[in-house]
Amino acid sequence: MNRLETLKDYSAPTTIISDRLMTGMTLGFLLAVLTFFMLYPVYDICRLSFFKEGMFTLKNYAAYFTNPRIFRSLTNSVYVSLITMVITTVLAFFFAYGLTRTTIGGKEIFYTISTFPLIAPSIIQGLALILLFGRNGLITRYLFQTDWNIYGATGIVAAECLYCFPNALFILYTTLSAVDTRLDEAAQSLGASALKTFYKVTLPSAKYGIASAAALVFNLTITDFGVPVVIGGNYNVLATEIYQQVIGMQRFDLGATISVILLMPSVGAFLLNYYLTKKSYALISGQARPFLQPSRPFKRWAFTIYCWIPCILILIVFASVFLGSFVKTWPYDFSLTLKHFDFPSLGGYAPLWTKFWASILDGEWQSMIAYKYAPIWNSFWVAILVAIGGALLTLLAGYIVEKKKPRGDQVLYTLSVLPAAIPGTVMGLGYILAFNKPYYFFYGTFWIIIINIIICNFTLGVLSSIANLKQIDKSIEEASVSLGANPITTFTRVVFPLTKTAFFSNAIFFFMRAMTTISAVIFLVSAKVKLAAIEIIFLDIDGRTASANAMCTIIIVIVVGMLVAMRLITGKAGLKGMSASA
Amino acid sequence: MGRNLRLENLTKTFGTLTAVDHVNLEIEEGEFICFLGPSGCGKTTILRMITGFETVTEGKIIFDGKVINDLLPQKREFGIVFQSYALFPNMRVEENIAFGLKVRKMPKKMIAERVDQMLDLIGLRDWRNLYPAQLSGGQQQRVALVRALAPDPQVLLLDEPLSALDAKIRVRLRAEVKRLQQELKKTMIYVTHDQEEALSIADRVVVMETGQFRQVGKPIDIYKFPVSSFVADFVGTSNFFKGHRTDNCVNTGKRKFKVAQSGSIPEEEVFLAIRPEKIEVFKYGEPPAHLERSNLVPGRIDVVTFLGAAVRLVINMDGEEVISDVIEKDFEQRQLRQGEEALLYFPPEAFIIYRAREGSQ
Numbered sequence: 004m005n006r007l008e009t010l011k012d013y014s015a016p017t018t019i020i021s022d023r024l025m026t027g028m029t030l031g032f033l034l035a036v037l038t039f040f041m042l043y044p045v046y047d048i049c050r051l052s053f054f055k056e057g058m059f060t061l062k063n064y065a066a067y068f069t070n071p072r073i074f075r076s077l078t079n080s081v082y083v084s085l086i087t088m089v090i091t092t093v094l095a096f097f098f099a100y101g102l103t104r105t106t107i108g109g110k111e112i113f114y115t116i117s118t119f120p121l122i123a124p125s126i127i128q129g130l131a132l133i134l135l136f137g138r139n140g141l142i143t144r145y146l147f148q149t150d151w152n153i154y155g156a157t158g159i160v161a162a163e164c165l166y167c168f169p170n171a172l173f174i175l176y177t178t179l180s181a182v183d184t185r186l187d188e189a190a191q192s193l194g195a196s197a198l199k200t201f202y203k204v205t206l207p208s209a210k211y212g213i214a215s216a217a218a219l220v221f222n223l224t225i226t227d228f229g230v231p232v233v234i235g236g237n238y239n240v241l242a243t244e245i246y247q248q249v250i251g252m253q254r255f256d257l258g259a260t261i262s263v264i265l266l267m268p269s270v271g272a273f274l275l276n277y278y279l280t281k282k283s284y285a286l287i288s289g290q291a292r293p294f295l296q297p298s299r300p301f302k303r304w305a306f307t308i309y310c311w312i313p314c315i316l317i318l319i320v321f322a323s324v325f326l327g328s329f330v331k332t333w334p335y336d337f338s339l340t341l342k343h344f345d346f347p348s349l350g351g352y353a354p355l356w357t358k359f360w361a362s363i364l365d366g367e368w369q370s371m372i373a374y375k376y377a378p379i380w381n382s383f384w385v386a387i388l389v390a391i392g393g394a395l396l397t398l399l400a401g402y403i404v405e406k407k408k409p410r411g412d413q414v415l416y417t418l419s420v421l422p423a424a425i426p427g428t429v430m431g432l433g434y435i436l437a438f439n440k441p442y443y444f445f446y447g448t449f450w451i452i453i454i455n456i457i458i459c460n461f462t463l464g465v466l467s468s469i470a471n472l473k474q475i476d477k478s479i480e481e482a483s484v485s486l487g488a489n490p491i492t493t494f495t496r497v498v499f500p501l502t503k504t505a506f507f508s509n510a511i512f513f514f515m516r517a518m519t520t521i522s523a524v525i526f527l528v529s530a531k532v533k534l535a536a537i538e539i540i541f542l543d544i545d546g547r548t549a550s551a552n553a554m555c556t557i558i559i560v561i562v563v564g565m566l567v568a569m570r571l572i573t574g575k576a577g578l579k580g581m582s583a584s585a
Numbered sequence: 586m587g588r589n590l591r592l593e594n595l596t597k598t599f600g601t602l603t604a605v606d607h608v609n610l611e612i613e614e615g616e617f618i619c620f621l622g623p624s625g626c627g628k629t630t631i632l633r634m635i636t637g638f639e640t641v642t643e644g645k646i647i648f649d650g651k652v653i654n655d656l657l658p659q660k661r662e663f664g665i666v667f668q669s670y671a672l673f674p675n676m677r678v679e680e681n682i683a684f685g686l687k688v689r690k691m692p693k694k695m696i697a698e699r700v701d702q703m704l705d706l707i708g709l710r711d712w713r714n715l716y717p718a719q720l721s722g723g724q725q726q727r728v729a730l731v732r733a734l735a736p737d738p739q740v741l742l743l744d745e746p747l748s749a750l751d752a753k754i755r756v757r758l759r760a761e762v763k764r765l766q767q768e769l770k771k772t773m774i775y776v777t778h779d780q781e782e783a784l785s786i787a788d789r790v791v792v793m794e795t796g797q798f799r800q801v802g803k804p805i806d807i808y809k810f811p812v813s814s815f816v817a818d819f820v821g822t823s824n825f826f827k828g829h830r831t832d833n834c835v836n837t838g839k840r841k842f843k844v845a846q847s848g849s850i851p852e853e854e855v856f857l858a859i860r861p862e863k864i865e866v867f868k869y870g871e872p873p874a875h876l877e878r879s880n881l882v883p884g885r886i887d888v889v890t891f892l893g894a895a896v897r898l899v900i901n902m903d904g905e906e907v908i909s910d911v912i913e914k915d916f917e918q919r920q921l922r923q924g925e926e927a928l929l930y931f932p933p934e935a936f937i938i939y940r941a942r943e944g945s946q
Contacts, residue, residue: 013689013736021657478671481638482729484658485665486685487736496684500675 025490026407030415033400037418040458044433045266045425051259051436063260073257076244077264083156083231083240084224084268087163091171092217094164096209098313099175101306104187104205105298108307114176116314118169119321122562124519124536126229126543127555128162131320133234133548134327134334141323141334154236162230165320167223168313171216174280178212188296215279222272225265226426228522233543233551241265242428242522249432249526259436262429273424321559328553343553346375346542352531354449356380378533379557385453385534386517393457393464393513394506400461401468402498406480416465423462427522430459435526452527452534459523460516464509471505472498507573511566518562587614590635590740590772594644597630597796604630606796607644615770617763619787621780623819627796628776632742635774637661648739664733668745670725672717678728679704679713685736703731706765723754730762740772747782759786780820784808792816814939817858824864824907826857827941834879835938839903843879845934854941863935864909866898868919869926880931889923896921900929 052063068074098117102110120128135142136153143149153161190200206213228242235243241261249258298306328344330337345367352374360373397419403409404416422430434455438446445451475498483493499506521536528537535558542551590612597605605627612618620628633639635646637658645652653661672681679700686696704710707727717725726746733741743762747755763786766773777783783790784804792800792807792815800807800816811817814825828837831852835842842857867873872881884902891897896916898909907929911921921927 013686013691476669476671478667478669479673481636481658482665482667482671482732483673483684484638485636485661485663486688486732487659487662488684488688489659492688497673497675 022484022490023409026403026409029399030403030407030409030411033396033403033415034411034418036396037415037421037458037461040454041418041422041425041430041461044430044437047436048259048262048429048433051256052263055256063256066257067260067264072239073244073248073261076239076241076261079156079238080225080240080242080265081268083159083163084221086156086160087167087224088217088221090160091164091167091220092175092213094313095168095171095216096175096213097306098168098310099172099179100205101310102176103179104295105302105306106295107298107303107310109310113310113314116317117172119317120166120169122515122519122566123321123324123555123559124229124521124539125162125166125227126233126521126536126539127324127559128165128320129158129230129232129234130327130539130543130548130552130555131323132158132162134323134552135319139334145334154234155238158234158236159231159238159240162234163224163227165313165317166227166230167220168317170223171220174216174219175209175212178209178216211279211282215276218272218276218279222269222276222424225272226269226428226522228428228525229540232540242426245428245432246525249435255432255436258432262426262432265426266424266429269426270424277420324552324555325559327549328556330549333549343547343549344557345371346538346550346554347547353377353380353384355384378538379535379554379561381449381533382518382535382558383561385449385456386514388453389456389517390510390514392453393460394510396457397461397464397509398468398499398502398506400465401472402494404465405469405472406475406477406498419465420462422459425459427459427520427524428526430455431523431526434523447529447532449532452524452532453517455523455527456517456520457513459520460513463512467505467509467512468502471502475501504573507569511569514565515562518558588649588739588772589613589647590774591647592631592635592644593647595631595634595641595646596643597627597634597639598642603796605634608796608798610791610798610801612772612774614772617766617773617775617786617788619775619777619783619790620793621777621783621790621820622793624778626793628778628791628793629744632744632774632776635740636663636665636742662736662739664736664738664741666726666729666733666741666743666746668748670717670722670729670749672725672729672732674717677714677716678709678720681717681728682732682735684732689736699735703735706734707731707761721754722750723758726750726758727761730765734765734769734771738771740774743773743775745777746775748777748779755782762786784820790820792820794819811858811937814856814858817937817939822861822908823858824861826905828855828857829853830855830938833933835936839905840882841879842931842936843877843933844936844938846938856939856941858937858939859931859935861897861908861910862895863932864907865930865932866900866909866911866915866919866921867928867930868921869928872928872930876930877933880933882929882931884927884929886921886923886925886927889921898927900927902929 053059053061055062066073098113101107102113132153134140136158137143138152138154140152143152187200187204190204191197195203225240226242228246231238231240231243232246239247241264245258245261245265248254248261327333329339329341331340331342353376357373357377357380360376361369364372400415400419404412404419434451438451440446443451445454479497479501480493483497484490488496519536521540524534525537525540528534535554539551539554539558542548542554592608592610592612594607594609595605596603596607608631610618620631622628630639634641637653637656641654646654648661673684676684682700682703683696686699691699700713701710704713707730709724709727712720712724712728717728720728726749730746746762747758750758759782762773762775765771775783775787784807787804789802790800790804790807791798794815800812807816807820811820811823814823817823818825826835826837826842828835828842829852830836830844833844833846835844835855835857837857844857866886869883882902884900884907886898887901887906888899889896890899891913892910893913895910895912898911898921900907900909909929911919
């Protein structure tokens with residue numbers, strides 16, 4: 004039988020690029036990008052720390068371990084990270100328990116408030132604590148007139164606890180809501196007391212989740228730069244020490260050595276977290292969650308009060324920084340002013356924006372919006388490009404790993420999850436060492452910052468892409484192929500539309516990270532290339548704390564504005580699953 | 586001669602596992618062929634090799650005289666219907682159907698005509714603007730069926746298309762697929778593990794086990810004359826007895842059955858197979874006189890299950906369980922009851938005999 008007359012002229016398109024070729028090319032491209040922009044800088048750091056004039060040497064390490072001041076940065080780092088780890092994990096565990104295992108009211112509110120720290124630079128907790136407990140702190144100076152202040156280890160731990168809280172919470176929340184509560188009920192029906200049930204059943208079933216959250220908190224704290232730099236005072240930690248050695252004293256070799264030392268605990272914590280997360284998910288049963296028994300009134304009240312504590316602390320942080328940017332002289336004169344928003348020491352040029360604003364504004368407004376706000380416009384554009392580029396690249400990488408599975412996909416997967424293990428400061432220094440050469444035209448421009456932010460946050464983007472793509476039936480793609488669509492059509496018309504929601508939430512994640520990140524890009528900014536989040540630190544170092552608060556407020560407003568805009572566009576959003584956790 | 590699809594020594598191995606083992610088959614144009622077998626027998630792997638989603642380890646797939654082993658799936662012009670429907674959830678019904686036409690860059694007007702034609706084929710014109718999630722499983726699979734048919738494929742491949750549907754809809758849709766096949770005279774290759782489905786729908790059935798073809802034939806032949814105890818067991822229900830044959834008598838140890846075929850060798854080990862509906866059941870003590878006495882066996886009715894027109898009895902013959910299907914009328918007339926003794930009659934000509942060693946006739 005002949006095929007239908009009308010149809011026989013229309014066969015599937017003839018110029019089909021082979022699927023395998025496309026996959027291979029994409030895989031090669033992604034591998035090249037990750038190798039060049041992640042492995043190469045790290046390799047350069049290791050090389051610099053171990054080799055001097057082409058000879059292997061341990062002199063740098065000897066110098067490190069014999070200089071007591073520098074050596075202390077290691078013990079200091081480990082010390083604050085351990086304490087933060089314990090406090091945050093315990094706090095977050097009971098918070099998660101309250102949200103998942105009790106019938107307290109206002110769970111939505113608790114959850115939302117606890118995610119706030121993610122939308123601001125980590126530095127905000129430091130700024131807030133200084134406003135409250137610093138030398139001119141509202142509580143220390145104004146209320147108690149004491150000379151005690153929070154600078155040092157106490158401040159770092161307090162600030163890091165708040166910063167890490169949502170990240171630990173996400174893991175514990177997932178763990179506790181996934182573990183079968185019927186086990187608890189079974190134990191209690193067998194006569195176990197509530198406390199015994201908790202120790203013998205609840206806690207052991209969540210052990211991997213707890214350990215994984217702890218490892219993540221350790222990793223986040225030991226690699227953080229923003230908090231210790233503003234609130235650390237003379238208490239030096241590894242991340243700040245690297246910066247001081249490199250930018251302060253131009254000792255690149257020592258900076259590289261400290262980087263390698265910092266890499267060890269952070270990679271260790273990352274691997275532990277990664278391993279435990281896998282174990283933890285293995286325990287999660289796919290069964291529907293049974294109905295939660297109403298908690299007894301005492302339990303309900305206790306957990307309601309408990310959950311309010313971190314929420315109130317977080318709200319205080321945001322309120323103080325917000326208020327701090329609007330009052331004349333904290334804490335002595337609380338009359339309102341906008342003068343801190345006229346950033347005194349800034350200046351610069353933002354491509355696209357400066358010309359635009361200069362042409363429509365004049366006088367003071369022109370100098371403020373067009374020139375002084377240049378870092379903000381820069382950050383905004385960098386964040387937009389990072390959002391698009393990061394979401395796209397991680398979707399592609401996830402697609403290759405999860406759906407195409409070509410030879411070498413495991414290499415891509417490994418390289419994709421590795422960035423989370425590398426501290427930002429190390430990556431930043433690595434970029435200087437690797438790319439500060441005349442022939443790398445992108446060095447010293449915004450492009451290297453954009454690339455750096457994408458690479459540093461690659462892990463979570465890829466993991467969430469993979470999780471999303473797993474939900475797409477393999478047959479759907481095959482249906483498209485069997486109907487005659489080539490690989491590009493299949494991806495753009497079928498796969499991409501199905502991952503749109505994940506794509507947008509990834510884009511938002513990258514946007515937030517670009518607006519708030521400090522540790523890596525602080526090595527890459529210059530007098531010409533400025534970013535808002537970095538300016539917070541410089542303003543703070545200059546002693547212009549109020550303006551630092553104002554800058555922080557502006558960043559938060561932009562991020563929140565973007566979240567709201569996205570919610571209006573996609574109809575859904577939320578910060579779920581956007582923590583730095585893997 | 587039409588455009589035939591030929592499998593020549595087709596083989597697929599995954600590591601050390603041989604999923605498809607040197608199979609040969611010629612499928613004629615317009616034929617409805619069904620691959621039937623338990624899960625893991627390799628039937629889906631054959632289908633996926635024909636579609637091009639799985640590479641061929643050894644052998645050839647020949648279509649219209651050309652080897653298509655290395656042809657891209659897009660270029661094969663074979664339509665596929667998946668068990669999971671695999672409709673594009675982001676597209677409306679009509680967009681789904683038009684997809685294959687759009688990628689062929691067909692003019693808009695022709696696409697619209699073709700989509701209407703396809704919707705009429707399944708009587709779903711009113712549903713054109715709905716999204717797949719708004720349709721029931723049966724409706725979704727009908728859309729998937731015409732989506733695959735829209736570009737007028739040379740061959741339509743269906744991979745367990747009805748397995749995800751509930752029993753009633755499965756039977757209705759089965760008839761619809763058959764009707765479409767007869768109307769369009771399209772070559773269809775259908776994979777299923779449901780023997781009833783295979784027997785009711787196909788022109789020819791291929792029974793598979795562990796990567797090999799066990800029997801290829803018309804549904805009626807496969808049911809009536811299964812060539813091996815595996816086929817007899819897998820296709821429909823069979824009762825089996827193991828015994829020794831001497832002449833036209835088979836000794837199972839407990840009893841001697843008379844059979845219609847005589848053995849050639851003095852004594853050999855055999856399997857006797859008999860379909861449940863071939864066994865006659867009488868109330869104890871009153872069998873018609875003309876029956877072969879040696880093939881009458883007493884037993885107790887243990888379980889009675891109503892299947893509608895027939896009644897299925899599980900009968901215990903001195904420790905051996907036998908399944909027998911009796912038509913409802915006989916069940917009533919002969920006053921058979923659960924727990925009571927009965928007499929079973931095994932007609933000699935109803936036995937199918939397999940040599941025990943190869944399990945084949």
